Amino acid sequence: MKKVIFIMGVSGCGKSTVGKLLAQELDIPFFDGDDFHPEANIKKMSNGQPLNDDDRQGWLETLNDLAKKQLTENSCVIVCSALKQKYRDTLSLHIKTETKWVYLSGSFDQIFERLNSRDNHFMPSELLKSQFDTLEEPKDALRVDIGLTPENIIKTIKHELMNTSEFGLFGLGVMGKSLCRNLANNGFKIAMFNRHVDGVEVDVAKNFKTNYPELSEASAFDDISAFVASLQTPRKIMLMVNAGKTIDFVIEDLLPHLSKNDILIDGGNSNYLKTKERCDYLKTKGIHFIGTGVSGGEEGALKGPSIMPSGDLDAYNNVKPFLEKISAKDKNNLPCCTYVGPEGSGHFIKMVHNGVEYVEMQLLAEVVTILEASGQNLDQIADVLDTWKATADSYLLEITIDILRKKEGNEWLVKKILDKAGNKGTGNWTTIASAELGVPSTLIASALFARYTSFYKDERIQLNNNFKTETTSDLNLSTTEILEAYQFARIINHYQGFKLINEASNKFSWDLNLSEIARIWTNGCIIRSTLMETLVEVFKETTNILTNPEVITSIKKYKASAKKVVSQCVLNDVTASCLCESIQFLNGITTVNSSANIIQAQRDYFGAHTYKRIDDDGVKSHHTNWN
Incomplete structure (x- = not known):
């Protein structure tokens, strides 16, 4: 991957000398930023006047254009004072993932003495103090002490930037492996770690690396110390391990090897309250912690997931180029990754995402049950659902169609699957959070309890014998009515999910942006849909979708069908808990x-x-x- 290496620091720190030597060592072009100052800037500095931000803006944009042009052909070295963060933001605009910073650090006395010993330096040494006053030390740069010899400075830079990895991933389960391949496919040099367990997990990282050509430049480890040492500082390590105590064990294993300002990213489905505790704990150790929701499953993690990071904003900005690059892109080609907010807000909205997902899955399961009870086989039902994509398309609708069409021989595979639905806890946490915040997320609870009910298979068989009823196919429902009932319930589900997010935002002072959350859920994640795309615009005007005129019109249009479908299900003993609850909830929330x-x-x-x-x-x- 081509890179632009910016050597920065106050005047007199040796940027030009180091930059030239580094460029020679790496055999890449060198550019001195001072050579690109307009005449007006040079004249001003020669007269003893410091430049202001307006003076610098055009110059910085020129250097940014230079960097972008060079990156089309080769890596390069550019030296530039870049004293403020906003200057560095301009210099790296649109090329953040290709930009590396080297900060030459020294004391005022050191540099003042150097400046006074120079001939023909166009900036008087008296202006040095103004540069130190202006300097905002970077947090994402390789910091090198100017007390080292130029040769040792070059060795340090080469070792840190050229021989080390940019990003580490800890844990090579299904999601971890897919994210590694995603990072590598996007040109990042990564380090991968998986534990060693004799006879159980042996050479996992090394074997994984050999199986995929894109990982040829990746480093593979089963030793934590070597893994951490292989990373550029500040280190960026994403944890892809099971939520719960495992995260805490991993943190404790890593801590002895970490340095101040290193960044840990928890990409699992952790409880948002535990994420806040871990943020607070690691802050006392000088380590940043970012709780990050990741949605998209194995395929999404490989091709581009929806990513929901939260925690310290400055720390996030250090990992932002990596996360945005590997994320899915929305219809405007913007990354489906955004800084959500402080503390555990990223894991909170991922938790709610999963709760909404529970309902969306349950609603489709109920729709299939209703269409089956109406006398259609699974191929016919798949054809019906296929026509729904024109008005109610979603990822879950699409995969349900594929599932219904999948056969083993002449039999539908789904008919051979035991009807006991599992869960990993996020639906449970969402329901608990709803109760704690006093928010009626009734559909999420219904979907969760439907899974719990399914698990009592033996008891269901026994009670079916006790309360067996005659089944009928006399549902008297059209596919249009079922579709409209489905659309009705989905609107209520999304209302409840975003209501819960908004209430949490108010309760914890997170200042969450509902429109932006909806936007990053339009691609990459499991609940992406045309409805979600609509909500991006709706949430720009309101935090309550049931006050939006278009949504109100849709609810009124669909309600008659929803009532009829629910009534027919009740009369014919067809289970449709979420469809039923959607009507009951709207009746309750609209009762004066x-x-x-x-x-x-x-x-x-x-x-x-x-x-x-x-x-x-x-x-x-x-x-x-x-x-």
Whole structure:
């Protein structure tokens, strides 16, 4: 991968000398940024006047253009003071993944003495103080002490930038392997680690490397110390291991080998509360921690997932070029990766993503059940669902069609699968978080409990014998009505999911951007859909999709079909828990005067919990002796 190496630091630190030597050593072009200053800038500095940001902007853009042009042909070295972060942002605009920074660090006295010993330097040494005052030391650069000899400085730079890896991935399960290949395919030099367990996991990383040509430049390890030492500083290590205690064990194993400002990225499905604890803990060690939701499954991780990072913003900016490069791209070719917010907000929205996913899967399962009960076989149902792509397309709809068409011999494969649905805990966490935040995410709970019910296979068989009913195919439903009921329930599901995210954002002061979250869910992730693309625009105007005029129109259009489908399912003993709950929820959330007054009276009767009255605007608390 071609790179532009920027050598930066205050005037007098030796940038030009080091840059020329490095370029010669690497046999690549060298450019001195000072040679590209416009005449006005040179005249100003010669007169003892410091440049301001307006003076520098055009110069920085010129150097950025130079870097981009050079990268089309070869790597190069450019020396430039680049004292502020915003200057460095301009210099690396659109080429962040190809940019490497070397910061030549020295004290004021060291550099002042050097400047005074120089002949014909156009910037007087008196301006050195203004440069130190301006300097914002980079956090993502290789820091080299100018006290070293030029030869040793070159050796250090070569070792750190040319012989070490840019990014480390810890854990080579299904997702970890796919992400490694994704990173390598995007030109990154990576280090891969997998533990060694005698007789169980032996040479996993090395064997994985040999199986894929794109990993030829990757480094493979089963020794933690060697793995960490192989990485450029500040080190960037993504953890792809099982959520829970395993993450904590891995962190403790890594800590003795890490240095201040290294960055750990947890790319698993961790609980957002634990992510906050880990952020706080590692901060005391000088280590940054980024909790990152990753969605897309094995294929998404390989070809481009949706990525949801959170934590320290400065630390994220150091890994942003890597994560954005490997992520999926939306319809405008923007990365489906964005900084979500602080603490564990990235893992929170990934958790909710999975909760919404539970419902989307359950709704499609219910639709298939209804169409089967109407007398259609799986090939016919697949054909029906295929026509739905015109108005209700989604990744899950597409894979469900493929599943229904898959056969072993003359039999449908899905008919041979045991009807016990598993789960890895995120639906459970979403339901718990909903209860803790007081948000009625009822469809997610229904989908979760439908999975739990499925697991009681033996009891279901026993109770079927006790309560067996005559099955009928008299559902009297058209495919259009079933489609509209499905679309109705999906809108309610997305309302509830984003409602939960918004309430958490308010509760924890995360300031989450719902439109941006919807945008990064338009590609790469499991719940990508045309509905999600619509919500990107809806959330630019509101945080409540049920207040959007177009959504209101759709709900009103689909509700009659939803009511009919649910009614027919109830009358014909067809299980459709999420479809049923979608109607019940909308009825509840749109009821002005609910039955909760009875609940409050009951609570006051047996527990003296008090109640509010509508005739005093709910200001005072009241208690009645009811008997």
